[in-house]
Amino acid sequence: MNRWHDVFFTMHLRILFLFALLAFTSAGVDHASAQGDGASAGAEPRQKMHYQIAPQPLNRALRDFALTSGLQVSFPDDMTLGHTSREVAGSYTPEEALSELLAGSGLSFRFTNADTVTLERAHPSSVSQAQAGDDHPSVPEAGHAGSATTSPGVKPVVVPEIVVKDVHERNEPDQESVKDIAGTVNVVTREEIQRARPKNADEMLRRIPGVNVLDEYGQGLRPNIGIRGMDPRRSKNILLLMDDVPIQPALFGDASTYYMVPIERIDHIEVIKGGASVLYSPNTQGGMINFIQKWIPTTPTFSTTNTFGSFNLFQSDTQYGGYFGNFGAQMGYLRRQSDGFRDRSKSQLDDFTLRFEANPDDRTRITTNFSYYNETTQTPGSLTPTQYRNDRTLAGKPLDEFKGQRTAVDVTASREIDAHNTAKIIVYGNVFERNWYVQDQNATTGALLQTSTNFLRKFNVFGVMPQHQFKFSLFGLDQQITSGVRYHAERLTDIQGIGTAGSKISRTTNNADLESVAYAAYTETAIRLTEAFTISPGIRWEQVNQSRETMNAVPPVGGNFRNSKTTQGLIYGTGVKYQLTPDSMLFGHVHTTFRPPTFANAVDPTSGTTQDLEAERALSSDIGLRSTIIPGVSAEVAVFRTEFRNQIVQQGSAFVNAGKTLQEGIESTVSLDWGEMVRPLQGFVTRGSITLLRPKSLFGATNGKDLPYAPRMTFYGLVGYYHPTGASIEADAMYIAQQFTDGANTQAENALGTNGAIPSYTIWNLRLNYAPPKAKWAIFAGVRNLTDESFIAQRTTASFIGIQPGEIRNFYGGVSWRF
Structure with a gap:
């Protein structure tokens, strides 16, 4: 345990020292002030209106500005990164309000038409003017691109991402915070x-x-x-x-x-x-x-999207909703059905949703979600190597079926108490029932048997999460403390039965109730030491009480039992951010993580004995750089490391905290908007991401071997063209390097296909879209697995013995419209 803390604090201090050094050596970096572009002679100022925009991350402030002014605001996602707006409270023209919001950010703005504002990085001349004390520059007439501070050679920003598009979509969640x-x-x-x-x-x-x-x-x-x-x-x-x-x-x-x-x-x-x-x-x-859900549109809107494709695919998503005063409501229905690319793999899904949003006043927001999900899917099992090579669309188990039903409700209420305090509470609950009817197989030969094992499980979940956020000023800098608690309870009714293959009637062989009640409390502080340097220490306490009770009609030799186990621990760590320049941010963190023993490990399912196990703890860290290198070129790179020294593993007949593993590597993403670099290439975009990984076991017979299902390299790349008319084409590719399926890194495939390496593979996809800017309809089409790559998705054992093939080439197309 002492060694664990030594490793943690050594890495912790190294990262803090690195960031402190960068903070002092880069203290001379100036942040340019923002300016609105100048007006042509004789321009008439726009009418003033009342604005009430609190200091906040700049991207959120711009959203509030757009909603108040009715203007559209366009900028790349990374342009506002790390910037905080000033408070704008009072009567201003849109130009004056926007100038105040952008002050100190190094950004300027220009009107590209009467209703659209585009942000740009300020030209050096405007920086000089700002530093000279021109707090209220002249503003441009709507629709004019001319500027007193921007040279003719500076081209406008043209990007596919738009913050505010039209009135139907202005009520959108923040995807930058x-x-x-x-x-x-x-x-x-x-x-x-x-x-x-x-x-x-x-x-x-x-x-x-x-x-x-x-x-x-x-x-x-x-x-x-x-x-x-x-x-x-x-x-x-x-x-x-x-x-x-x-x-x-x-x-x-x-x-x-x-x-x-x-x-x-x-x-x-x-x-x-x-x-x-x-x-x-x-x-x-x-x-x-x-996963962040869609919000209700501001204006009552009916929308529907219908997709048709290979294997009788049909997807229909229909929504209707909008705001009526301060109250918003929306209902939705999703139907998805398909025969699947394999025999006996038909699926049918129905998803009903209701969402309500209420804003009783400017400081309060209440959101309620109801959903009902119902799914029936045939699960065709796995294939032998011979079956896979001859016809990978076959069903290995033609009688298996999965049924799932989920009913859920959650309520989120947030209240801005004053300029310094914000409170939020989330209350949630759901009931999920999943029944899987699985035909048995001979574990040695893989042959299908005439019996089935039916896994009947029902989950009940309830939780409450209050949270408080306190903002204050220290040494003239904004600070923030976020604190909260959580209560979470879950109950699993686990019934297992034996029946005839293909039948849903079975004789119960195991009946157990399993419960977890968990408590947590946490606090995390964002401490700004300088305008550019922020440190975010945090600590969290978790306690989990788990119990298992068996209720078998025919008790085992030792009889039915009830037993419980309590696991608790602290999670702690620190994150650091340093704004090197307005376009570049250095970041990193060192944290511990917490994973309690599962039901099966906490209390022995056969004897009822409480296992002497601790929660699995990992030490996780990374350090990275996020930057816009030049206009049109943005990149992010991070080096990471995660180390376990007490994973739960089986030794003989007992489980112990003895597993040691290490995952370390580097990952990077690059985005190129060619039109910002070469005007004739406007609309062309290239994106790519790559991960290089070294996943190792550090104990026992597998010491030094790769971990299962941990490819040493993954790559994703996309090339797209987006025309101003709304037409676009995208092609992307995904490469997955070789993966092992066992800790011994067995290379050769066995007779059943359950073991052996999974060869590398590449999947190509093609997509076409046409969505005219002012139209209320769109059409689309595409091809998945364009080259019909034959690949192994995974190798499985136990209930499904053999190879699960990846999806074959398939086509789709559809139409969406709204009014």
Whole structure:
């Protein structure tokens, strides 16, 4: 334990020393003041209106400005990074208000037409003028590009991302605020999701560097997601949230995920890697994925999107809602059905949603979500190597079926008490029932038997999360403290039965109730030591009480039992941000993470004996740089390391905290907007991300071997062209290097296909979209797995013995409209 703390504090002090050194050596970096562009002679000023915009991250302030002024504001996502706005309170023209908001940011603005403002980085001459004391520069006439401070050679910013597009979409969640966290943070934007027209969330998550997603029957209904070398199977090593509410059915008892949020409900996706904040726990050793739902449009709107594709794919997403005064309501219905690319892999999904938003006053917001999800899917099992080579669309198990139902409700209320205090509370609950009817197989030969094992599970979850945020000024700099507590309770009724293959009637062989009650308290402080240097220490306490009670009609030899176990621990760490220049930020963090024993490990399911186990603890750190190198070229690079020294592993017949593993590597993302560099190439965009990983076991017979399902290299690349008429074309590719499926790194495939390396593969996709700027309709089409790459998605054992093939080439197309 002493060695653990020594390692933690050594790395902690190294990163703090590095950032402190950079802070002092770069103290002379000046931040340019923002200016509005000058007006042509005789320009008439716009009418004044009342603005009430509090000091806040600049991207949020610009959103508030757009909503008040009715103007559209355009800028690249990374342009406002690290900037905070001044307070704007009173009567101003739009030009005056925007000049105040941008003051000190190094940004200027220009009107590209009567209703659209484009932000740019200030020309040196405007910086000089600002420093000379011109606090209120002259402003341009709407529609004029001329400027008294911008030379004719400076071209306007043209970007595909738009902050405010039209009145129907102005009520949108902020997709930039998560980047305030001092660590590696990635966002899949709403624009990316809109253009991709994805079938499921897996398609979008594969774009994120460091994320490895295993396919399962090509449906994306059972997520298998790993981050930075963590085992992706059933997403056990990450935390999955929707609007900060956990979606894993047994978060503390067994984080296996059998439900995935329909991508149609999602505005954007936030990914925080390596436990970079104590605001989130448990299971953040790989990272946290937060799906942010779409908000209700300002104006009552009916919208529908219908997609048709290969294997009788049909997706229909219909929504109606809007604001009526200070109250917003929206209802939605999603239908998704497909025969699947394999025999006996038909799926049918229905998802009903209701959302209410209320703003009783300017300081209060209340959001309520209701949802009902119903799914029936045929699961065709795995194939032998011979079956896979002859026809990878076959069904290995033609009688298996999965049924899932989920009913959920959550309420989020936030209140700005005063200029310094904000309170928020989230109350959530859900009931998830999943029944999986699985035909048995001979473990040695893989032959199908005439019996089935039926896994009948029901999860009940309830939680409350109050949070308080306190903002204050110290040494003339804005500071912030975020504190909160959480109560979370979950109950799993686990019934297992034996029946005839293909039958849903079975004889109960195991009946158990498993419960977890968890408490947490945390505080995290953002301390600004200078305008550019912020340190974010945090600490969190977790306690989990787990119990297991068996209720078998025919008790085992030792009889039925009830027993419990309590696990607790501290999570702590520090994040650091340093704004090197207005366009570059250095960031890093060192944190511990917390993963309690699962139900199966906490209390022995056979004897009822309480296992003497601690929570798995990891030491996670990274350091990286996020920068706009030149206009049109942005990049991010991060070096990361996650080390476990007490993973729960089996030794003989007992479980012990003896597992030691190390995941370390480097990941990078580069985005090129060619039109900002070469005017004739306006509309062309290139993006790429790569992860190089060294995943190692550090104990026992597997010492020095690669960890299972941890490819040493992953790559994602995209090339797109976006025409002003609304037409666009995108081609992307995903490369996954070789993966091992066991700790021994067995290379050769065995007779059943359950073991052996998974060869590397590359998947290409093509997408076409046409959405005229002022039209209320759009059409789209695409091809997934364009080259029909034959690849192994995963190798499976136990209930599914053999090879699960990846999805074959398939086509889709559709239309959307709103009014």
